[in-house]
Amino acid sequence: MDVRVTRSPAMTDVARLAGVSHQTVSRVLNDHPNVREQTRLRVRAAIAELGYRPNRAARALVTGKSQLIGVVAQNSTLYGPASLLAAFEQAAAEAGFAVSVGSVGRLDRESIAGAVERHLDQRVAGLVVIAPVASADDALEDMPAGVPLVTIDGDPRRAHALVIVDQAAGARLATERLLAAGHRTVWHVSGPADWYDAAGRIEGWRAALEDAGAEVPPLVPGDWSAASGYDAGQMLARMPEVTAVFTANDHQALGLLRAFSERGRKVPEDVSVVGFDDVPEAAFFIPPLTTVRPAFGAVAHAGLDLLLAQITAETTTPERVVIAPTLVDRASVAPPA
């Protein structure tokens, strides 16, 4: 029975061809030191000849760990999370890890817990949770210990390893830029109240104002959408005293710009605007938007480094990395009339 089913070759096939035991093949694959150079080459040749590729499932079964990193994120096309995810995948691939994405519809405790459990089933080597709201963080309370975990944009007060963008510093940058241009005060259209990102930006904005001895105007609440920026703009455009606005993200700024445009308030002549995120299109808003750029790539890399440190070194030292944003000057800021 010469069945010519091209079953993909296993380790024993390689071993037979190379004239060694399967264990030696395993050693070559895992870069064990004690293998004679000549043997190593012979095994490598056999691997190449057969086109052998190790079976991850078998390895995962015996080691209890996979080369898989789970990422839990909200299923959204928000620019921030999407960029983060893309950057993270890239970084993980470079480190030889595959990324399994468990997107959740909402960031409530139950959804997050479910996504986490699904990943645990797969014996992921580590877990990254993008947890920008308190409810997401809560879900991680009763995580089984021993699973490497990094949260991104999580609660700074928790003990996990985490990576955060210094939202307050970014907001301060934006606010101070407007103050420096000569504005008496700066209004703020915020993100959803339960997001840490939004809270941090509010905090930085308020602190910058207070430090400068400027009046703190009432907060204009919004969500992250352009629509909420538009609504805010409809209101702010009616108040002649408003000469400077800092929005919690660029899309809100876009909505705001449109509302101002409709009501004849010229940007930056009548009112200056600063956004947050530096989406690729921000340079093409009317006018080009001055904004704050959080380094998503840096966040992703830092997150991966922290995770890999936990995975390899077994240290669960809850380290944290804070990424400082930078200000990108464009044309939406000018001195008040």
Add this chain to the structure above:
Amino acid sequence: MDVRVTRSPAMTDVARLAGVSHQTVSRVLNDHPNVREQTRLRVRAAIAELGYRPNRAARALVTGKSQLIGVVAQNSTLYGPASLLAAFEQAAAEAGFAVSVGSVGRLDRESIAGAVERHLDQRVAGLVVIAPVASADDALEDMPAGVPLVTIDGDPRRAHALVIVDQAAGARLATERLLAAGHRTVWHVSGPADWYDAAGRIEGWRAALEDAGAEVPPLVPGDWSAASGYDAGQMLARMPEVTAVFTANDHQALGLLRAFSERGRKVPEDVSVVGFDDVPEAAFFIPPLTTVRPAFGAVAHAGLDLLLAQITAETTTPERVVIAPTLVDRASVAPPA
């Protein structure tokens, strides 16, 4: 030695507690018909009591298949691919599959092949490749047979199962909308020439023009970026005869709008613009953008359905699904002056 290491319970633990063999537990888990109701309940209770969750790696090892679907996509924050990915994850999760993302930096043959191989290592149950350019498609030529595969946005002429958005129909919609408003002809700022999406939109635009007996103006080439739209706008704004422009995506339209605004060409009074994609912000451009909406959710669902059909039914009938886009009317189109 009562080591209280909370090793996660295995099937034998459940079996012992329920007083049955591990095989019976396996049967309960896999919904085999021949298990007495009473036994089934006892096993279920034991599973619940121990918080048992099956080991995917072990199952994958013995069956040769995992509950993992691999998605190969370009690592990008382009709105289209990102939306597609998000929608797909959602759909897969509902069907009980995890999604492993293999993002590639570039869509060349080598990158794609590498990502595909990495997924094959993991014994994915199926593979979805978002292959909007020819080089990506080429890489799939020498795929090992027997792996369920669906391409999205791939070459319509290939024999794979695939899901495509009818780009030509969308472009036709846009072009005809402009023609119907009374414009003599419509200019087109295209996407990168090697993308099928871009090619399809060009084709639809040209066909609509020819069908209407309108002159076909020279094509203005671009990539997907807002910058390329801006550059195109700088040029088009200088030509008084240009009264209607169809851009290959919304971000290009944004750049175009800014260029027109800078040069004092009013939209839609002087020139009408239609985009493609319906990004969430399109309603807040100045003016709100009339655009074409491809149903990303529908694409993702169709792709998953096709894949699941192949996975379960073993049929490798190369089916194909074509999703028709719709036109979203806003305020960037008006009759010519």
Add this chain to the structure above:
DNA sequence: CGATGCATTGTTAGCGATAACAAGATCGGC
């Protein structure tokens, strides 16, 4: 020159599940 130790390789035993087969229990038909 035999003992000692390290480098190298092989042997054996699982990891936790499913598949294939075997065996006991139950049931209907004559």
Add this chain to the structure above:
DNA sequence: GCCGATCTTGTTATCGCTAACAATGCATCG
């Protein structure tokens, strides 16, 4: 009441790999 068919359950082998230990060879040292 006996026989074969069917339902239910258990036993054993196996997937492809790594861990632990055993065995071999060779150099070093007193």
